[in-house]
Amino acid sequence: MKKSVIEAMKARRSIRSYSKRPMHHAAEGQLKDYLRHIEHPFDARIRVELIKTGEYPGNHRLGTYGVIKNAQAFFAVCCDRSSFAEEALGYAFEKVVLKSTQLGLGTCWIGGTFNKGAFADAVQLKADEMLPIVSPVGQASAKPSMVSKTMSRVTKQRSRKPFETIFFSDNWNIPLTQKSAGDFGIPLEMVRLAPSSRNCQPWQVLIAPEGAHFYRMAPRSLNRIDLGIALCHFDLACQELGIDGGLKIMPDAIAHTPENGFYTMSWIRKEA
Structure with missing residues (x-):
């Protein structure tokens, strides 16, 4: 199957x-x-x-x-x-x-x-x-x-950062747990499982009522590819779960960029 x-x-x-x-x-x-x-x-x-x-x-x-x-x-x-x-x-x-x-x-x-x-x-x-x-x-x-x-040992292939260290709610002072993430719990977990160069997981995601804002926390060109992989996992998981929305640039999200970070893109819920 x-x-x-x-x-x-x-x-x-x-x-x-x-x-x-x-x-x-x-x-x-x-x-x-x-x-x-x-x-x-x-x-x-x-x-x-x-x-x-x-x-x-x-x-x-x-x-x-x-x-x-x-x-x-x-x-x-x-x-x-x-x-x-x-x-x-x-x-x-x-x-x-x-x-x-x-x-x-x-x-x-x-x-x-x-x-x-x-x-x-x-x-x-x-x-x-x-x-x-x-x-x-x-x-x-x-x-x-x-x-x-x-x-596999050097890259710690199956090791992943804890959920609450890369996902946040409303602001960067409020760590998000998978249980409190609501319908985004599974899509965010798929982001956490996504592959990345040197298994560095160079992303942080800020969850807001309108959707999810993705930020890159490393400067290398390969890390931009990593963000594309993370966006893919989130977007495809939402599609499979029937969560309506899509990827777009949100200029207002730039103002919330964490220190040493780079705003990439947002996944925005479709208005009912």
């Missing part, structure tokens, strides 16, 4: 060791169909290409410097250079990751440790595009490699 989106968010893991068996044709076909029309709420151009390593004709190996073992295929994720391109990439590609999880396939966000020249060549990267992310995709190995085990 196909997992729901929320079940896929809970089940997703970073997989670094893969079976040498090629991806099943049915799963590959569904992924290729999905990649043709990835919907996201941003005014940015996102392109995700599925590359099978055995079919890549380039002179350079599609490498990840030993981080990934036995991957038979990769996603290469490109975006334009518009204002919210990184956030759009995070949102759109996390949808692909969740779709892969629903198909029983493993993935792993990789933002630095890959041969950018080889991947850029493989996707024929355009002059106005960036290629900040790749991910292996395939069946997980029955036995994780030593590198995989080490990386």
Whole structure:
């Protein structure tokens, strides 16, 4: 039975060791169909290409410097250079990751440790595009490699910040608990479970009567991608639970930006 989106968010893991068996044709076909029309709420151009390593004709190996073992295929994720391109990439590609999880396939966000020249060549990267992310995709190995085990320990893969340290109610002096979050309890928990670079969870969310305001608490470009992933989890969870609303920029929310933070975007309830 196909997992729901929320079940896929809970089940997703970073997989670094893969079976040498090629991806099943049915799963590959569904992924290729999905990649043709990835919907996201941003005014940015996102392109995700599925590359099978055995079919890549380039002179350079599609490498990840030993981080990934036995991957038979990769996603290469490109975006334009518009204002919210990184956030759009995070949102759109996390949808692909969740779709892969629903198909029983493993993935792993990789933002630095890959041969950018080889991947850029493989996707024929355009002059106005960036290629900040790749991910292996395939069946997980029955036995994780030593590198995989080490990386999981170093990144504390399943560790997450306490709910009340990243979510707040009305102002930054009132921590929010999942029990007191009402219908936002599950969507916020899905944000808490979302993957992020170095598992840093660089976000804080302020809940107000009109909705949820998202702030980035780290300056790196990859952290903008992280915020896109968090927004994806919140938005898709709300959709699945029938909570009406959507993402938009709220200028008034900028005034509430916490110290050393950056306002990103808000999810606003639909008026009854």
